[in-house]
Amino acid sequence: MMSGTVTDNNTPTATKPEDLAGQVLDLDEDDDLEVFSKDATFMDGSSFNSPMPTSPGSMVNQYKFEEEEEVPDTKDIFVTVDKPESHVTAIETFITYRVLTKTSRSEFDSSEYEVRRRYQDFLWLKGKLEETHPTLIVHPLPEKFVMKGMMERFSDDFVETRKRALHKFLNRIADHPVLSCSEDFKIFLTAEELGTHKKQGPGFLSRIGDTVRAVAASVRGVRTRPEEFIAIQDYVEAFSQKMTSLDKVTQRIIKEQKEYSEELGEGSPVYTKWSDIEDELMVPLKLMASCLDRCHRESEEQVLQLSNSLLPTLHEYVLCTDTLKAVLRRRDNIQAELEAKTETLAGKKTEAEAEVIKEEIDKMDDRLEWANNALKADWNRWQERMRADLRSVFNRTAEKNVEYYEKCLAVWESFLLSQKTEDSEGDNILDS
Amino acid sequence: MFSFVVYYVNTLLIDTYLLFTPQMVEKGGTLLKGLEISVAEAEKRTGKNAVSIQETYTVYLIETRAVDNVSEVANPTPDSLWRRYSEFEIFRNYLLVTYPFVVVPPLPEKRAEFVWHKLSADNMDPDFVERRRVGLENFLLRVASHPVLSNDKIFYSFLTQVFFVLCLLFCVGFFEMKHYGDELQSVISQLLRVRARVADRLYGVYKVHGNYGRVFSEWSAIEKEMGDGLQSAGHHMDAYAASIDDILEEEEHYADQLKEYLFYTEALRAVCRKHELCQFELEMAAQDLISKKQQREELATGTVRTFSLKGMTSKLFGQETPEQRETKLKTLETQIEEGEEMVKERTAECDEFVKNAWEDIERFREQKDRDLKEALISYAIMQISMCKKGIQVWNNAKECFSKM
Numbered sequence: 001m002m003s004g005t006v007t008d009n010n011t012p013t014a015t016k017p018e019d020l021a022g023q024v025l026d027l028d029e030d031d032d033l034e035v036f037s038k039d040a041t042f043m044d045g046s047s048f049n050s051p052m053p054t055s056p057g058s059m060v061n062q063y064k065f066e067e068e069e070e071v072p073d074t075k076d077i078f079v080t081v082d083k084p085e086s087h088v089t090a091i092e093t094f095i096t097y098r099v100l101t102k103t104s105r106s107e108f109d110s111s112e113y114e115v116r117r118r119y120q121d122f123l124w125l126k127g128k129l130e131e132t133h134p135t136l137i138v139h140p141l142p143e144k145f146v147m148k149g150m151m152e153r154f155s156d157d158f159v160e161t162r163k164r165a166l167h168k169f170l171n172r173i174a175d176h177p178v179l180s181c182s183e184d185f186k187i188f189l190t191a192e193e194l195g196t197h198k199k200q201g202p203g204f205l206s207r208i209g210d211t212v213r214a215v216a217a218s219v220r221g222v223r224t225r226p227e228e229f230i231a232i233q234d235y236v237e238a239f240s241q242k243m244t245s246l247d248k249v250t251q252r253i254i255k256e257q258k259e260y261s262e263e264l265g266e267g268s269p270v271y272t273k274w275s276d277i278e279d280e281l282m283v284p285l286k287l288m289a290s291c292l293d294r295c296h297r298e299s300e301e302q303v304l305q306l307s308n309s310l311l312p313t314l315h316e317y318v319l320c321t322d323t324l325k326a327v328l329r330r331r332d333n334i335q336a337e338l339e340a341k342t343e344t345l346a347g348k349k350t351e352a353e354a355e356v357i358k359e360e361i362d363k364m365d366d367r368l369e370w371a372n373n374a375l376k377a378d379w380n381r382w383q384e385r386m387r388a389d390l391r392s393v394f395n396r397t398a399e400k401n402v403e404y405y406e407k408c409l410a411v412w413e414s415f416l417l418s419q420k421t422e423d424s425e426g427d428n429i430l431d432s
Numbered sequence: 433m434f435s436f437v438v439y440y441v442n443t444l445l446i447d448t449y450l451l452f453t454p455q456m457v458e459k460g461g462t463l464l465k466g467l468e469i470s471v472a473e474a475e476k477r478t479g480k481n482a483v484s485i486q487e488t489y490t491v492y493l494i495e496t497r498a499v500d501n502v503s504e505v506a507n508p509t510p511d512s513l514w515r516r517y518s519e520f521e522i523f524r525n526y527l528l529v530t531y532p533f534v535v536v537p538p539l540p541e542k543r544a545e546f547v548w549h550k551l552s553a554d555n556m557d558p559d560f561v562e563r564r565r566v567g568l569e570n571f572l573l574r575v576a577s578h579p580v581l582s583n584d585k586i587f588y589s590f591l592t593q594v595f596f597v598l599c600l601l602f603c604v605g606f607f608e609m610k611h612y613g614d615e616l617q618s619v620i621s622q623l624l625r626v627r628a629r630v631a632d633r634l635y636g637v638y639k640v641h642g643n644y645g646r647v648f649s650e651w652s653a654i655e656k657e658m659g660d661g662l663q664s665a666g667h668h669m670d671a672y673a674a675s676i677d678d679i680l681e682e683e684e685h686y687a688d689q690l691k692e693y694l695f696y697t698e699a700l701r702a703v704c705r706k707h708e709l710c711q712f713e714l715e716m717a718a719q720d721l722i723s724k725k726q727q728r729e730e731l732a733t734g735t736v737r738t739f740s741l742k743g744m745t746s747k748l749f750g751q752e753t754p755e756q757r758e759t760k761l762k763t764l765e766t767q768i769e770e771g772e773e774m775v776k777e778r779t780a781e782c783d784e785f786v787k788n789a790w791e792d793i794e795r796f797r798e799q800k801d802r803d804l805k806e807a808l809i810s811y812a813i814m815q816i817s818m819c820k821k822g823i824q825v826w827n828n829a830k831e832c833f834s835k836m
Contacts, residue, residue, distance in 0.1 A: 235654055238651075238654045239651075239654065242647055242650060242651040242654075245643070245647045246644070246647055246651075249640060249643040249644055249647060252640050252643075253637060253640050253641065256633055256636040256637045256640055257637050259633045259636075260630065260633035260634055260636070260637055263626060263629045263630045263633050264630055266626050266629075267623065267626045267627070267630065270619060270622045270623050270626060271623070273619055273622075274616075274619040274620075274623070277612060277615045277616065277619070278801075279801075280801040280805075281801055281804055281805060284805055284808050285808070288808055288811075291812075295815075387657065387658055387836060390658075390836065391658075391661075391833055391834065391836040394665070394829075394833040394836070395830055395833045395834055398826045398827075398829045398830035398833055399826075399830060401822065401826040402822075402823050402826045402827055402830065404822075405819045405820075405822035405823045405826065406819070406823060408815065408819045409816060409819035409820065409823070412812045412813075412815040412816045412819065413816060415812045416809065416812050416813065416816070419805070419808070419809050419812075
């Protein structure tokens with residue numbers, strides 16, 4: 001049922017010659033890095049007819065373990081998402097974003113590409129990547145809708161936030177050693193029109209079939225999930241809770257801070273009004289009004305950091321946990337299908353039938369091993385990324401908070417200074 | 433309602449003055465032509481003020497000599513009275529309010545400003561006093577030579593009347609003071625309300641951070657490398673959340689200082705009301721006196737100036753007998769005498785009240801300026817302390833985060 005499949009024959013490093021069997025040995029890598037097989041012809045865990053690699057042992061492909069702090073020298077592809085534009089047609093209104101790619105990779109015909117994409121297109125890309133690499137962790141997309149009603153679908157805030165998230169999404173893929181070599185990714189970045197490519201791929205019916213099989217597999221469940229995956233599952237559960245809590249807490253803080261800032265701003269005109277009815281106190285009261293106003297503005301700026309930087313990042317990681325759970329599920333499905341197949345072996349009477357089943361079991365076994373390794377490696381990678389992301393964003397938030405307090409401190413110190421100098425000049429002598 | 437009456441009766445009181453003043457104001461020309469004015473001397477006095485605090489102040493002697501129109505020679509024996517600087521201030525305020533189109537001559541400085549030597553900043557310094565005496569005399573001469581101001585009846589009273597009805601001038605002052613009291617009350621109430629809301633929100637911000645502490649702590653349990661950093665960051669978040677209690681308690685002190693002056697405005701208003709009452713009683717007495725005098729005039733001259741039912745009926749139903757008229761006149765005379773005494777009494781009461789009240793209002797004003805300025809400064813100090821704490825906490829948290 002795989003017709004017109006898009007094969008991904010890329011290698012992770014542009015300098016290595018292409019090997020159709022996908023066998024590449026990267027001699028630069030450390031020995032103790034986990035290796036996993038990458039056969040790009042594996043489309044979907046439930047497809048049995050895809051061309052098989054020669055043997056699992058020959059499918060070796062090491063990938064680079066990227067740290068966030070890695071020198072950009074090795075980065076050979078740069079993607080930016082910007083310039084949102086609104087399009088109005090007879091049926092609908094939608095926003096497109098410019099996706100700009102600069103690359104030195106040889107797989108790309110040109111070194112620079114500029115295309116326009118809409119949210120649907122990003123969804124397509126994500127779907128394709130997950131299809132092709134079911135146990136790799138793809139960074140989440142921003143949500144389709146924002147149910148809170150705080151943001152209008154086409155408000156500037158919403159578009160801006162979405163744009164940033166989409167930018168991050170593409171960059172994470174570009175940074176991923178395996179995903180960035182995906183043909184779908186390349187198409188996404190380079191094709192003028194995605195329409196034709198979208199039509200390729202498994203047909204509607206086959207997709208239905210896949211879904212049914214996947215559901216059946218998940219209902220069956222796995223017999224014994226390997227311990228490391230149980231650990232990951234548990235972690236993801238707990239992590240999901242924590243992220244959701246942090247998301248909520250941060251939202252609450254933003255709300256309170258915004259209201260605090262507002263109220264603070266209301267104090268300033270009252271002091272000004274007061275200064276109008278005073279003589280001696282006029283100057284200090286006016287100064288007070290201006291100090292409050294300045295603090296109010298600093299407070300507003302501080303909230304921006306929370307809502308533009310901290311909150312979106314936390315939210316992303318909430319979405320990440322859904323991705324992680326889906327990845328684990330897909331891995332489980334692969335295992336479940338293998339187990340199901342193994343069961344059917346018992347019922348086969350004839351040698352010939354048993355042979356066929358055994359062959360299929362072997363294939364599925366390889367696939368499972370490959371999937372498990374892919375997941376483990378990507379899991380480690382994800383954890384490092386997460387750690388770096390959250391460390392960085394919390395760091396920045398703390399920095400911004402320090403900045404905020406430092407600015408307010410300066411405001412009040414200047415107030416004190418001006419009052420002290422006034423005191424030393426004038427005298428409070430009683431009238432005679 | 434009282435204020436309206438006060439304003440309306442102002443003119444009546446001025447007429448009352450005319451009944452008192454021994455000399456008439458020069459018609460036409462400036463006062464200076466008919467009167468020699470000088471501020472001859474300055475003396476130190478001590479006395480108890482309205483709050484029974486002993487204080488020392490300086491009084492200045494205003495001397496006036498009537499100049500003979502014909503011979504242009506001044507009367508050898510001058511009339512004189514002692515006045516304090518604050519009375520000059522009040523008089524000038526009256527001029528400012530009554531003649532808004534006039535560039536009113538200034539008084540010499542209240543406090544020694546623009547001094548080149550610290551010693552000469554003392555208001556009791558003899559040189560300062562001397563310079564002030566000259567300045568005050570100059571002020572009076574300027575007013576006396578002004579085409580409009582010199583004709584002011586209150587000016588003449590200021591120069592010559594011991595029983596100077598200060599309350600007349602104070603009307604403006606008290607009215608403004610009452611208005612100020614109302615405004616101050618309104619502004620402080622607003623401020624206290626805003627402050628309460630701000631405090632509420634700030635409390636929310638800080639306390640919600642406590643949740644960070646809890647979640648970080650829980651989260652650290654499932655992490656390996658991040659665990660320590662998260663755990664300690666969590667502690668700092670808890671500390672941050674807890675710190676708001678002390679901060680807000682300190683701020684309460686500022687709110688209390690404001691509240692004190694909020695309640696003070698009530699007392700201020702009470703003093704202004706008492707003044708209105710005094711004023712009102714004086715006005716009633718003056719009104720009564722004037723009407724009696726008018727009645728006397730009518731009776732004496734036979735002319736009817738004001739409408740009265742009695743007058744009408746007597747006209748219609750025949751005149752009174754000369755004897756009846758005589759008796760009536762005699763009664764009126766007694767009443768008028770009593771009335772004049774009453775006005776004198778009420779005037780003195782008013783004067784006394786007003787002098788004391790105004791001094792105390794001055795004292796209150798200075799106290800208020802001092803106290804509230806100090807309150808503002810202490811508020812700033814509190815804010816500084818809060819900011820410093822915030823900086824410390826978030827720097828600590830930042831360190832923990834970098835260890836994540």
